[in-house]
Amino acid sequence: MDYKDSLNLPKTGFKMKANLPVNEPKKLQFWNDINIYQKLIDKNKNGEKFIFHDGPPYANGDIHYGHILNKILKDFVIKYKNMSGYQTKIINGWDCHGLPIELQVDKKIKKKKREMTKQQLIEKYREYATTQVTNQKEQFQRLGVFSDWDITYKTMDFQYEAQIVREFGKIAAKGALYKGKKPVHWCSSCVTALAEAEIEHEEHTSFSIYVKFKLNYEFEGVEELKGKDIFMVIWTTTPWTIPANMGISLNPKFEYSVIELNNEYLIMASDLIESVKADAELENKHKVIHKFKGTLLDNETCDHPFIDRKSLIMNGDHVTLEAGTGCVHTAPGHGMDDYIIGNKYGLDVFNPVDNYGKYTDDFPEMKGIKISEGNKLLETKMHEMGVLLNKPGKRIRHAYPHCWRCGNPVIFRATKQWFIPMNGELKLIDRTLKEIKNVEWIPKWSEGRINGMIENRPDWCISRQRTWGIPIPVFYCENEECEQEVLDTEIINKVADSFEREGIAAWYNNEPSFYLGENYKCKKCGGTHFRKEKDILDVWFDSGVSYAAVMENMQSETEKIDLYLEGSDQHRGWFQSSLLTSMITRDHAPYKKVLTHGFVMAADGKKLSKKLKNYDPPKRFINTQGVEILRLWVAAEDYRNDTRFGQEIINRIKEAYRKFRNTMRYALSNLSDFNITKNEVKYDDMHPLDKWTMNKLNSFKKRVIEAYENYEFHMIYYYMNELCAADLSSFYFSIIKDTLYVEAPDSPRRRGIQTVLFNIADSMAKLLAPVMSFTAEEIYQSIPNLENKKESVFLEELPTFNTSIHDNELLDTMTNLRKIKEEVQKELEKMRKEKTIGQNLDARVEILLPKNINFDILLQKGPQFNEYLSEIALFLIVSDVKIVNTADSSFVNTEIEGLKIKVAKAEGEKCERCWTWHVDTNKDANFPNTCPRCASVMKEIS
């Protein structure tokens, strides 16, 4: 007789194999068909608000793992909040203006660019950006991210472009703008400013000169130097910048020496004396007269070698010992370091060079002469004056920036730029630093980082000499004497209105009079002719006002956004630009909380590199392994640090996924004949082991909810693995198997277990839906006989901690019993090695218990008590158990003190139905080869 058909074996349509690449798109279609996102919004329309704001990725290229990490994290948050009843949504956006797109397009149109109008170019850039947005949008959608993808924002939307201008107007109205000078890379052959990305470093032969600057300082108490001329020695490769020299920088930490050499007194860093002598070919011995710290001469002066001007001596950490003299020629108009330290000391950003690389009136002696000529002329001049320390004609080969277009060397040259002042009347830095304290920064160190950056940041240069961006809405009086700028909120708003209608092309479509009115007169000189500003705004300003352009449609100016969630690089970028603009115009931060994640690295911890091909591109990954794996990967990693991505890591994630999936599958497969409404067993009526599992599940809920609340998603992954593998699959499931299969379908013990399994499947589907959205939905849809099933798991509420299911004593006791089970297992393993037994049920066990542990908790009689098999045997999954009071030498000691165990092959015969060994097997003629329990069950169910 084959008893197999009489068993309640698992049955489910929930497949073991997920086949994610094929099934995910179907799920996406399903969600789309039922309009799940809108339903979520509708469901919570009366819920508490949680306002989230998506930071716009740059609209260029395929998405990479950084995007994936970011978007999936946001999706976790949005889904969790939605399932918790919050009224929350996400409007995805893109950053569209800016250099990368401009360069991409320029590469395609090449020389045609010169013949094209600004409007035509803008149209091209806009087209390109649109294709990029479409491309990225598709890829984001594939991630299973919930959003209304028809409602997104782009910084190039006309409405958005207009709003940028309005925010600029507000800043202008606050007086938080000024025009100043700043050095930029400049190609005097193309007559244009260049961005960092347009510069190529190539070998170049430069001058190399050591120049003496006469010091105006008496070293007190140094007799030998009294009344002597002392010179600071600087080294430079650009003699043409000497006319713009405004100072000399010393490192405050270095030691400097006054040396006597060839009857001259020279100053340089002590550690560089020898190398300078060698490089400048200075022979003869020198004598160190005096040593001093770099700080000594701070704020003293030298005389410029050939211009009637003082050069200020300053202290700066940028001075190194790598080359030169340790005394650094500083020309704020021609170098970034120079500019920064010059700003600090209040130096003029002096630039006597025009757009074509020729000296201007500001260096009359060489007016109209090209700086390349100037190099030579100045070298000779200084040599003749005797301020050149080396012999003229010395040259050096080194890497030097060149223009990527024309290949000529570029220069650093101060040009007029627009700035937002960091100090000044608005005291922006002070106020921002205070406001930073009112924001919650996660992780904590994030606050220190933004704080440090704000504390030390220079004025924000918001102008760019480019085309693809928001024109700075300013006009200039064309009277050359006047040049007065028109910075008027009303007029700026007119510009904004025109952008709202036509986009930024309006700036080029319209004459100044269109905005100013025909009769507008210069407030300064009464002039009537004006020209438009040519510069555009820094794109960080674009995205920096997104809270205004995107969110204030839905909320008031005073309402803050609950959360920004971006990579840690945004401390310099979006977090900061948003904070600063909002502080000026609204006097508060735009956000309440800022959550930061790290970067995605390759398996070796180094950055992902397209060149090295040290990773699988996302598209291919998704098409072969599925998004769900990526979602679980995001959850598994502690995103607050850098995360790693590699095949071994992914393989581990897949294992975890399979474990989870199979665990859920097992639960589902034993529910085919279960209906929670009809067959539920109340917690109080459950068997202790089932109660224990309910407790475990309950505490799992609690910890998972806490993890969501704290944005610690990797803890969810950790808890999930622990629960599935350790508590369910290998422990609870293996024990309940016997009851599930063997008992009569409707037996109370079995129904109790099914109640637990139902709770597992149901709770897990809901709790993990924000993370494993695809699989959670699949589980939910696969729960059999569920009345009032919602259309989607996402329309369910998250389960919460049930305070009445909280039995610490039970949990502790079970922990001890599991330890005993482990010891028994070890003994059984020995028998298995000896081939005495195969499966556990082939064995019987005798146990001498320690005084403090017993199995009483399993033996409480009640409706769940199993009459046929000892509860302990069931628990240990052996055929027979005997608890003894004394143990002879045949017992083995275990690692638990006082616990002694004896294992042996089970007595009697194996029941064909339940595989348990029993001395009374085959006693019932109606059901041959069955144990008494099975015979009885068979009688009941036939």
Place this chain on the structure above:
RNA sequence: GGGCUUGUAGCUCAGUUGGUUAGAGCGCACGACUGAUAAUCGUGAGGUCGAAAGUUCAACUCUUUCCAGGCCCA
């Protein structure tokens, strides 16, 4: 070079205010089962906590230095 930050078993992570033989899951090795089966179960071997020095009765946990990464600047 500077600011911030990371470094616990092969992988991903736990590790409470410094306190007994440092944990989990996966992987690996070996084995069992064949009624979760391209599954499941068991046993076992793997870290001295990036390195060194210091504080302390006691440090993965505090301090300093160094090494190797990362983000942002320069």
